Amino acid sequence: MTQRVRAATLGLTVGVMHVLVSCTSSSRSTPTPTPEDVMRTPNIVIITADDLGYGDLGSYGHPNIRTPHLDRMADEGQRWTSFYSQAPVCSPSRAALLTGRVHLRSGMYGRQQGVFFPDSQAGLPAEEITVAEALRDAGYATGIVGKWHLGHLPEYLPTRHGFDSWFGIPYSNDMDRQLPNGMDNRTAYFRPEIEYYQVPLMRNEVELERPVNQHTVTKRYADEAVAFIRAHRNEPFFLYLPHTMPHMPLFRSGDFEAHSSAGIYGDVIEEVDWAVGQVLDALDRFGLSENTLVVFTSDNGPWTSFQTHGGSAGPLRHGKGTTYEGGMRVPGVFWWPGTIEPGVTQEIGSATDLFTTAITLAGGTMPEDRPIDGVDLSAVLFDTGSSPREEMAYYRMGELFAFRKGAHKVHFVTEGRYGLPPERTEHDPPVMFDLRVDIGERYNISATQPEILAAVIAAAERYQDRMTAAEPLFDLRGER
Amino acid sequence: MTQRVRAATLGLTVGVMHVLVSCTSSSRSTPTPTPEDVMRTPNIVIITADDLGYGDLGSYGHPNIRTPHLDRMADEGQRWTSFYSQAPVCSPSRAALLTGRVHLRSGMYGRQQGVFFPDSQAGLPAEEITVAEALRDAGYATGIVGKWHLGHLPEYLPTRHGFDSWFGIPYSNDMDRQLPNGMDNRTAYFRPEIEYYQVPLMRNEVELERPVNQHTVTKRYADEAVAFIRAHRNEPFFLYLPHTMPHMPLFRSGDFEAHSSAGIYGDVIEEVDWAVGQVLDALDRFGLSENTLVVFTSDNGPWTSFQTHGGSAGPLRHGKGTTYEGGMRVPGVFWWPGTIEPGVTQEIGSATDLFTTAITLAGGTMPEDRPIDGVDLSAVLFDTGSSPREEMAYYRMGELFAFRKGAHKVHFVTEGRYGLPPERTEHDPPVMFDLRVDIGERYNISATQPEILAAVIAAAERYQDRMTAAEPLFDLRGER
Numbered sequence: 038m039t040q041r042v043r044a045a046t047l048g049l050t051v052g053v054m055h056v057l058v059s060c061t062s063s064s065r066s067t068p069t070p071t072p073e074d075v076m077r078t079p080n081i082v083i084i085t086a087d088d089l090g091y092g093d094l095g096s097y098g099h100p101n102i103r104t105p106h107l108d109r110m111a112d113e114g115q116r117w118t119s120f121y122s123q124a125p126v127c128s129p130s131r132a133a134l135l136t137g138r139v140h141l142r143s144g145m146y147g148r149q150q151g152v153f154f155p156d157s158q159a160g161l162p163a164e165e166i167t168v169a170e171a172l173r174d175a176g177y178a179t180g181i182v183g184k185w186h187l188g189h190l191p192e193y194l195p196t197r198h199g200f201d202s203w204f205g206i207p208y209s210n211d212m213d214r215q216l217p218n219g220m221d222n223r224t225a226y227f228r229p230e231i232e233y234y235q236v237p238l239m240r241n242e243v244e245l246e247r248p249v250n251q252h253t254v255t256k257r258y259a260d261e262a263v264a265f266i267r268a269h270r271n272e273p274f275f276l277y278l279p280h281t282m283p284h285m286p287l288f289r290s291g292d293f294e295a296h297s298s299a300g301i302y303g304d305v306i307e308e309v310d311w312a313v314g315q316v317l318d319a320l321d322r323f324g325l326s327e328n329t330l331v332v333f334t335s336d337n338g339p340w341t342s343f344q345t346h347g348g349s350a351g352p353l354r355h356g357k358g359t360t361y362e363g364g365m366r367v368p369g370v371f372w373w374p375g376t377i378e379p380g381v382t383q384e385i386g387s388a389t390d391l392f393t394t395a396i397t398l399a400g401g402t403m404p405e406d407r408p409i410d411g412v413d414l415s416a417v418l419f420d421t422g423s424s425p426r427e428e429m430a431y432y433r434m435g436e437l438f439a440f441r442k443g444a445h446k447v448h449f450v451t452e453g454r455y456g457l458p459p460e461r462t463e464h465d466p467p468v469m470f471d472l473r474v475d476i477g478e479r480y481n482i483s484a485t486q487p488e489i490l491a492a493v494i495a496a497a498e499r500y501q502d503r504m505t506a507a508e509p510l511f512d513l514r515g516e517r
Numbered sequence: 518m519t520q521r522v523r524a525a526t527l528g529l530t531v532g533v534m535h536v537l538v539s540c541t542s543s544s545r546s547t548p549t550p551t552p553e554d555v556m557r558t559p560n561i562v563i564i565t566a567d568d569l570g571y572g573d574l575g576s577y578g579h580p581n582i583r584t585p586h587l588d589r590m591a592d593e594g595q596r597w598t599s600f601y602s603q604a605p606v607c608s609p610s611r612a613a614l615l616t617g618r619v620h621l622r623s624g625m626y627g628r629q630q631g632v633f634f635p636d637s638q639a640g641l642p643a644e645e646i647t648v649a650e651a652l653r654d655a656g657y658a659t660g661i662v663g664k665w666h667l668g669h670l671p672e673y674l675p676t677r678h679g680f681d682s683w684f685g686i687p688y689s690n691d692m693d694r695q696l697p698n699g700m701d702n703r704t705a706y707f708r709p710e711i712e713y714y715q716v717p718l719m720r721n722e723v724e725l726e727r728p729v730n731q732h733t734v735t736k737r738y739a740d741e742a743v744a745f746i747r748a749h750r751n752e753p754f755f756l757y758l759p760h761t762m763p764h765m766p767l768f769r770s771g772d773f774e775a776h777s778s779a780g781i782y783g784d785v786i787e788e789v790d791w792a793v794g795q796v797l798d799a800l801d802r803f804g805l806s807e808n809t810l811v812v813f814t815s816d817n818g819p820w821t822s823f824q825t826h827g828g829s830a831g832p833l834r835h836g837k838g839t840t841y842e843g844g845m846r847v848p849g850v851f852w853w854p855g856t857i858e859p860g861v862t863q864e865i866g867s868a869t870d871l872f873t874t875a876i877t878l879a880g881g882t883m884p885e886d887r888p889i890d891g892v893d894l895s896a897v898l899f900d901t902g903s904s905p906r907e908e909m910a911y912y913r914m915g916e917l918f919a920f921r922k923g924a925h926k927v928h929f930v931t932e933g934r935y936g937l938p939p940e941r942t943e944h945d946p947p948v949m950f951d952l953r954v955d956i957g958e959r960y961n962i963s964a965t966q967p968e969i970l971a972a973v974i975a976a977a978e979r980y981q982d983r984m985t986a987a988e989p990l991f992d993l994r995g996e997r
Contacts, residue, residue: 098578100598118580345954352831418918473823474780
């Protein structure tokens, strides 16, 4: 159900459907599209923040952090209140976004390790098809500006996975630690210096700078994104812009020091918001706004164990690393002026669905030789129907911790806040919440609703039966 | 600081300032204002909901409850993110809103009782000056549609306190209980019938109906409000519209049954939102929108001990009855198209300030024979300056539990959730939170910031020294 806040522009929806048909034949073999093609095939920009929480934007209810550009996107576009990352931590979430597949299928999980590290020996397997590959095949210029985190060895880099260009960092900004003698990790997180984190900045497959100057990384991402848009303004393009911030340690440029009343975390979000504004401004300036879908989301919930240096999940429970809603339900804003009507939707969507949605909009070819978990969200975006997604699986370290079916969510296993000692609890019988009336997951109704409980458990079992997991690749670490 | 989301209309602000000067001479002695006067003296409408939480509106981040009319007010008007009721429960909060004075000054508190009951022997003292009295003296027609809760005996009714007319109930909708034999209170709250609560519906000083049909009370309030606006469309008017809902027990009309995906609580909020829309539509229809200030707020935070039948404080801690932010920080939306610029402000304001602000805007006369705690919020509303309010006192049962000065809030005493056995905790040293970076009041910094702690404690002591408390009147109960 979409809540209208602006007048309808239904006529345009028909136009879009027409485009889908007319564009299915576009491919890499037509690298120089006519101006007519450009007007018909939407550019696609996916912007993510790192560890930004459900409640961290003005339009999602934060009292203090000011996000006028993201609020503009929400005001002019479609704001989702049940939009999910596929995982509560970084690498698996990004794998799912790019491949349209639950991260277990590509081995993007571990039993000991939750993400990739600088000594990881693996990466996103070559046989995985990313949205960048599919869109490049459909005639798109493809670029990534930002954090990759799907393998840093040469054969796993973005340039080997469908992206024409890359400017960014290979893994998280808190890795490659070289802390002063005697300094513990937590102290460094709260009082970081650039040289504590010897993370490289890459252009394509070449190291530009090491350690990356994290004070300027958000600003440089914005500049690179604008340059990419400018360079490709006359052809269809796909830009993936996964910001490094607000992952700890927090850095921002001088322009954003004490910019926010909400402390350094607010500063960092407000600089990411500014960077989003740079992209929107560039699209406006080049006359591309009405021909570009811009999506904003986060890779997982807020890192709440960092207290005032972590974000807020708003009314949701817990954050990053957990399979409570705060760990995986994130902002999801879709902006495409003139085509997507302004509104708010409670339909269920996932970053995994961006793969299918983007390829469908671009008239690309969906892989047919493998299971794809992403669904096409177009019906919700264009207000012609409801979301094909009625279920959400919450995995942690390859294990199904929780499962949502419609309004109801069942927890089989829960853990406490990420970054603190895990307090693993196995629930027998499972705990069940009604997310419609209990957004904070506080009131267990499994005992009073046994039939619904059984139905959700059965759906989870069917889902698990269909889930084909590859061997976990995150645990492969060591010298190479 | 006001975050602009729309183009400025600064020129109008000057016009308003001019009006203030030109209208100070208007009074009851000019009962038939010219059309020019009507255009210059704004109508004032204050709408409150009962136990609605900070996080219960779409514009304040609720994922499921749809409030398009209140969101319209927020979108077109000024949304406050640090707006407070003066107390965490009903009667004292309403006393402060109407008198511009902390409720201790008028005796609107108790040592044993937190609010008025059907056997209370007292009410708001005759010598108190309400905003209705002051505006009536300034030439306004005055009406209240909704719940009073400041004394139900004849001498304390709204009609004795400056209101020309009243349609509504004298106290809370869960009072005058006549439950079936053996039914406990909590069961009745969750499965209420009209006849369980023998609350009267009043017109002026006459009982219209008993028990009030709570299924239709929100709808009838809307109808009465529209009728009041229609009747007074050619003169300045003040309408106070304190809704009965969403105070437990929850009732809504047939039109709103299963209206919301958020259960019965969502239904009830969505009907209140509809009622707000009726008021806005009437103002539009009668051409009064650009000459009317509409304020929406709540009397206190959500009654969270009722679980899924209570609301949400969003990212704030706890709710009704507590002096954590969730108990007293509430939505505060100011709508006056063409005069108040769209935006969001983090300035501090209180319902107590509506008294001073309204009288100032109306060119009325402020009482000079008594302390007034409310401040004029015009500078924030018209974006000409910051709020004169930098402090907030959090009283419970006449006792100062907490105090905010700027960003910092100190708790001297805390209690657990309202409706559950109080777990009173006295804090020595007091607990201190920085509300800028710690909106959920989780990270006590009193030990690490001793100088700030001392400054806030000193400010609280100065505040207490200035606070003149009358004898508490809520404890006077019994046969009369």
